[in-house]
Amino acid sequence: MQLSHGGETSPTGAPVARWSVEQVLALAPDAASRKAGTRLGAAGPWSGTGCDATGAVWGLCKGSGSTPYRTVVDTTGPAYACSCPSRKFPCKHALGLLLLRASDDAAFRPAEPADWVATWLAGRRARAAQKGGSSAAGGDGARGPVGTDAARKRAERRAERVTGGAQELEQRLADLLRGGLAATDRSGYGLWEETAARMVDAQAPGLAARVRELGAITGSGAGWPVRLLEECALLHLLDTAWLGRDRLPDPLAATVRTRVGLPMSAEGPPARDHWLVLAQYDTPDGKIVTRRIWLYGRGSGRTALLLSFGAAGRSPDRALPVGATIDAELTPYPGGGQLRAELGEQFGTTAASGPPPGIAAAAAPAVYGNALREDPWLEAWPVTLRDVIPVPSKDGWQVADAHAGAQAGANVGAHADAQADSAADEPADGPADARAGSALPIAPAALSRPGLWKLVALSGGGPVTVFGELGHRGFDPFAAWDPGEREEGGGTTGGSLVQLV
16 A cells, blocks of 8 residues: 655655555544545535645535534644544544545645644644653653652552452462363353452453453363463463562563553653554454554664554544654653554654565564563564465465465465365365475464455465564464565565555
8 A cells, every 4th residue: 555646845854645545544433434534535525725845734625504614634643633523533524635635636736824724733833842842851750759759659559459469369270270170161251250350459450351361261162271271371470470570670570560451651762763654453452442553663673563542432543544654753661572662753754665674484483482582471473474475274374485385376266166075185285284384374363354355365376575463373464565576586575555454
């Protein structure tokens, strides 16, 4: 998914991105806004449209009343303002304005912002400058020693409660193993819910979430005792790590605090880079919606994760155009791997570029294994796989290295017929299950998503570059680049970015 135009030059010297239609629609907070914004993506209801070199886009949209709605978007944020009463961000008018910009460049002429646009932009930039100045001056210091002492005492009291909960959980795990895992199938989910409630009382939401996951394992099909024992072992490891956290290295101790559920804040010097927006997707987590945005730093080579949250049924406010590259500062959170970061000051949004340097599928398990040394409770780790082919397997799908999966890719079309006839009729050179280390199974969560078929269609039996997460359940693809031109040696250069989630 590439930007629809090459961009203009901003005061910072970087080109200002013009987003594609697909990128704009990805910013919509829900399906209704996407549909309504699409209807406003034509020139008919708009007047007074304009843009400037700083990335601002504005216009007047005719509504049901006599006064048109004033809509302005700062694409370097992105940030939105509209005089309509909607509480959604971006609203349908902002989406329509950006869709018009993406599809009809002639509707916008570079101009000086109107007074109402200039006022909003000046206020936004003044607030950003004030926020940066407060951070540089150490704004938290204004609270003084009294506030610091009170916060320390609250943290100590909470740590005592978590310790009590961890000790109780250790006793319950010991009782569980003493009585035998088979007994858990008869006790039902109530046992786990009661234990999870006790962890909530102990102010350890991370432990509570893991206990609730244990309750679902007994009904997960054949082999559940093995899976239950594995998860109990990881929970025991987390308990004992918390109880002995004073003896752990600082990064691992920070990881343990995060896994238990204690709040952490971003710290350390911010890192400025050109960050490629790899993927953005929402997942419901109980009563909130969690938005995950994956970024890749062109200069640092680092992959970072931004998290934001919204109330149930509403998307979080933060949204970034997938496929674009933003010039921004990120501040990392403490802990193993330091994947999560906080988005700081942004200096502009630039045109999209190619994918990150990828690795072979055969090398990916070692990358995940190294990450587990930093965080033993890690479910998955981000990787970019280069020159892989999605191929069918006995239990679903997998991505295979091109040198091992080329023949398998040629048999994708024949695989369904082979299954219909009999297992014995499957081609001997079919899916690359036997090529140990050269193929990764697609995670079960991705098998039911339409993104898998986008990936298969994009590949067409040929090699592609794919970004996703690799964990003990397999590889979960989030984005892919369509095949570009062939390089010397048989490789490919990735073209436009396609989101798969």
